[in-house]
Amino acid sequence: MVVKIMATGIVGFLVGAALTFVLKGRVDSRRAEEAEEEAEKIIRDAGLRAENLLMEANVEAKDRLIKMKSEFDAETNETRVELKGLDKRLNQKTEKLDRRQDQIERIENDLSQRSKQLSEDTDTLAGKNRECDALISEQKMQLEKISGMTSEEAKGLLLSAMENDARHDGAKLIKRVTSEAKESADKEAKKIIATAIQRYAGDFVAERTVSVVPLPNDEMKGRIIGREGRNIRALEAATGIDLIIDDTPEAVILSGFNPVRREVARLSLTKLINDGRIHPARIEEVVKTVEKEVDQTIREAGDQAAFDLGVHGISNDLIAILGRLKFRTSYAQNVLQHSVEVGFLCGVMAAELGLNVKLAKRMGLLHDIGKAVDHEVEGPHAVIGANLAKKYGENPKIVQGIAAHHEDVPPESVYDLLVQAADSLSGARPGARKELLENYVKRLDDLEKIANGYKGVANSYAIQAGRELRVIVEGDVVRDEDAVVMSRDIAKQIEETLTFPGQIRVTVIRETRAVGYANK
Incomplete structure (x- = not known):
């Protein structure tokens, strides 16, 4: 349509131009004729061109129309395919919803039936419970008449019997576990002792393997060490004891596991300090002299111990070894x-x-x-x-x-x-190993009080300075299994309430005595 309008405009423009030319050519008729012919020719050409343009415009418009129609048809087909797919899925979902609706309706019907059945069963069960309660009450009354006991008394008797059975079973279990534990006790004990030794080793070494020699002044440390350490090396070689010279003021530390050698080193160093002459030759001389003195002291200590006891005929070598115990604790x-x-x-x-x-x-x-x-x-x-x-x-x-x-x-x-x-x-015994007498007596008294607090205990005795507690029980009150339980209970209470060194052995003794009399 736009092409057609453009063609018409062009034609009009050409016609106007031709008319203008004709009007101007009136002055000259010849020229007017020529102009008229030329105008006609132009008009014919313009008409032909206009027709050609119109035809081209129509062809182009038809092409565009066909193309647009093809595109529209393609889009319409795609839309139809999508609509068909959506319609299919919608139908499937509708069918699923219908099936689920049917299932829900069936479940609701089933639940309704079950609820109704449950309500009926509940009513029936309530009735049976009432019947059972009535029967139980009647049986309780009959049992109370037959046994001559109330229900509370019977319950207490039953609980007591159950408790005794449980104690009996528990005692059997304890005996079995104890016997099993004894089989591995030796191995476990060695492990525990090894652990204790490892933990205590440092404290023991510091306390039991060290001697301290006082010095008159710190200048003496240099003389003990000597030029390039020759004096201290000679002293260590002669005594077999390590000398530790550190920042400790006016003191030298002697370290060694052999108490006799440590005593020899202590006396030798003390003599050297008092004498003032400290050099390798003098050190060896003094150490030999002190060794003889210590050996004599050891022998005298062994002889004195044997004399105090009135024991004679012991070998001289054994007397010397016995005397060495003077330096052991x-x-x-x-x-x-x-x-x-x-x-x-x-x-x-x-x-x-x-x-x-x-x-x-x-x-x-x-x-x-x-x-x-x-x-x-x-x-x-x-x-x-x-x-x-x-x-x-x-x-x-x-x-x-x-x-x-x-x-x-x-x-x-x-x-x-x-x-x-x-x-x-x-x-x-009290005082032998730095324990106060009051604590010792009180611990013995507490041990006996704990044992006497248990039912069936006739007497209790704390013996071996409180290392063992012997408990005598009545045979007609305490059974063998109860004795096992009692020993463990007493031991546990002692652990919880008392403070004591080492361990305390609890022994429960049960015996049955039968006494008969013969009369004439």
Whole structure:
């Protein structure tokens, strides 16, 4: 349509131009004719051009119309396909919703039926419960008439029986667990002891393996060290003890596990300091002199211990080893004094029993002889001591008593038990190992009070200086299984309420006595 308008405008423009030309040519008729012919020609040409343009415009318009129609048809087809897909999915969803609606209706009907059935069952169950309650009440009344007890009394009796059964089963379980634990006790005990030794080793070394020598002034430290350290090296080589010279004012520390060598080093250094002459040759001379003095002191201490107990005929070498115990301590108790005390106690008890007093004293005096060399020989000190006694020709009974006093080997005679008892008494008596008498007496009293608080206990005795608590129970009140439970309960209460060193053994003794009388 736009092309057609443009063609018409062009034609009009040409016609106007032609008319203008004709009007101007009126002046000259010839020229007017020519102009008229030219105008006609132009008009014809313009008409032809206009027709051509119109035809081209129509063709172009038709092409555009066809193209637009094709595009419209394509878009319409796509839209139809999408609408068909949407319509299909919509139909599928509608079908699913219909099926779900049917399922919901069926479930609602089922639930309604079940609710109705449940309501009926509830009513029936309530009726049966009422019947059961009535029957139970009737049975309780009949049982109370038959047994002559109320329901509360019967309940208490039943609970008591159940408690006794539970205690009985618990005691059996405890005995079984205890027996199983004993099988692995040795291994576990060694593990615990090893751990304790590791934790205590530092404190023990600092306390038991160190001696301090006072100095008149700090200048003496330089003289002890000597030129290029020759004096201190000579002293360490001669005594076998390490000298520690640090910032400690006016003091030198001697460190070593052998108490005899440490004493030799202490006396030698003290003599050298007092003498003032400190050089390698003098050091060796003084150390040899002090060694002889210490050996004489050791021998005198051993002879004095044997003399105090009236024990004779001990080998000189064994006397020397016994004297070395003067420089050993156990829980702050001097081992030589402890050995003499054990000898006296063994003699007293042997005399009361009508046994060989001299043999008992000798056994008690030598029972800890292994502690004199246990830092040089591997093994328990009881076994080491027994080997030493055997080596120096002691009686086999004495060898056995030494080996058995800590039950490293089983005891075989009354003397073995006497040594064990005397050893425990000497170590546990008040004051022997820095324990106040008041605390000792109070702990014994508390132990007996705890035991006497349990039902069925006839008597209780704290023995072995509070290391063991023996509880005598009435046989008709406490059963064997109850005795096991009681021992564990008492031990647990002692752990919770008392503070004590080491361990306390709780022994519950149950016996049945039958007494009969014969009359004439």
